[in-house]
Amino acid sequence: MKVLNNIIFPAVWFSKKRLRQATRHKTILITGATFGIGEALAKLLANASVTLVLVARTSQKLAELQTELSASGATIILVALDLTDKVAVADWLANFDIPIDILVNNAGKSIRRPLYQSLDRLHDFERTMALNYFAPVQLFLHFAPQVEQRQGQLITVSAVNVLLPPAPYWAAYQASKSALDQWWRSAAPELNARGITTTSIYLPLVRTRMIAPTKIYDKVPAMSPQRAARIIAKTMYTQAYQYRPWWLPFGQWFGFLFGRLWHWINVKLLKLKLKKIKHSK
Ligand SMILES: NC(=O)c1ccc[n+]([C@@H]2O[C@H](COP(=O)([O-])OP(=O)(O)OC[C@H]3O[C@@H](n4cnc5c(N)ncnc54)[C@H](OP(=O)(O)O)[C@@H]3O)[C@@H](O)[C@H]2O)c1
Known part of the structure; x- marks a missing residue:
């Protein structure tokens, strides 16, 4: 399994020095920073010259991260917020006056459920759209002008699924991720023309709590959240337009x-x- 894992998810060559240079004195907002990929990314970015704005719901975990990451000298700002609560998000945005250089849209929710077990569960579709589509759109619309002013970067954590033939049981998740991907690909030229770098990260399976309920995934190769975090962080100095695994074109x-x-x-x-x-x- 380890060999297969290394072929499918090869090591990411990564320059800590270049990352430090690219993020020096920058303010980076990460949504979904408490667990999985977001947590690994926050830990990777934490150093004396960055300010990290960490957004998620679990206050206890945010506080723990603040203690841990402040030790590496980073300035940590915590935002305990349910991103699906449009009114609460609008209130926070109205009062948040720290300019952002890089925004990483990472918070996400996945649901794998057969359609005939979802007949009375319209909320499954509403909840995935609320977090995976409407929440990032609300943030991008708010932050785009200040990211433009600072010639910064908007990054979105997407999934390879949106570029591959769809699979059964994933209608709620895949539709919401695809909605954002379409929004993103349509908006990117407008944002790029204004000097904003846009980066879409099409991730394969990543071993986080998100995939834990799907037992079949225990037996298949998956990337580590630390590797996913390196892929995302690397784009902060390469300014890559997107990341896709090498094998995606075959799919x-x-x-x-x-x-x-x-x-x-x-x-x-x-x-x-x-x-x-x-x-x-
Ligand atoms: N894992 C995979 O296989 C995989 C593959 C491709 C793409 N992705 C994408 O990668 C991103 C991160 O996923 P992950 O695997 O790291 O998942 P995860 O471990 O479940 O972490 C999700 C993060 O989102 C936050 N979050 C969830 N609901 C929220 C809400 N309503 N408001 C604010 N924050 C919320 C969670 O924090 P709180 O619970 O504290 O709010 C947590 O920090 C997602 O966009 C996912 O679609 C994952």
Whole structure:
């Protein structure tokens, strides 16, 4: 598994010196900084010359991070906030007067649930859209002018799924991530024309609490959150337009050439599953 992991997720060559230079005296806002990829990124960026604005709901975890990261000299500003609460976010934004250089939209929620277990759960679709789509749009709209003034960077943490043929059970998550991806790709030229760097990080599976409920993922290769954090941080000095794993184009070609076959295989597998369920009743 380790060898396979290293082939699928090769080590990220990374210059700490260049990162320090690129982020010196910068203010970096990270959403979803309390766990997983966001937490790993905050730890990677923390040094004496940066200010980190950490946004998430779990106050206790934010406080722990502040203690830990302040020790490395970073200035830490905590924002305990539910990003799906549009009014609370608007109130915070109205009173928050620290200019941001780099915004990392990372907070996210995933749901894997069959459609027929979701018939009375419209809220699943509303909640994923609220956090994965409307919340980042609200932040980008607010911060774009000041990021422009500082010729800074907007980064969004996306998923490879939005560029690959869709998979069953993921309708809520994939639709919300795809919505933001479309928004992003449409808005990026306008933002770039104003001198704002935009970076989209298309991540594969990452071993965080987000994927923990999906038991099948225990047995498949996944990137570590620390590696994902290095990928994101590296774009702060490369100013890359996007990150995609090296193998993604193969998946995209497969989707282009065999999209109907993929659909057909999924239907067959789901029919077999339904049959099994009917027989077991
Ligand atoms: N894990 C993967 O396989 C994978 C793959 C591709 C892309 N991604 C993307 O990577 C990003 C980070 O995911 P992760 O795997 O690190 O997940 P995670 O470990 O579950 O962390 C999610 C972060 O988002 C915060 N968050 C959740 N709901 C929030 C809300 N309503 N308001 C404010 N903050 C909220 C959480 O903090 P609180 O609970 O404290 O609020 C936490 O810090 C997501 O955008 C995800 O879609 C993940």
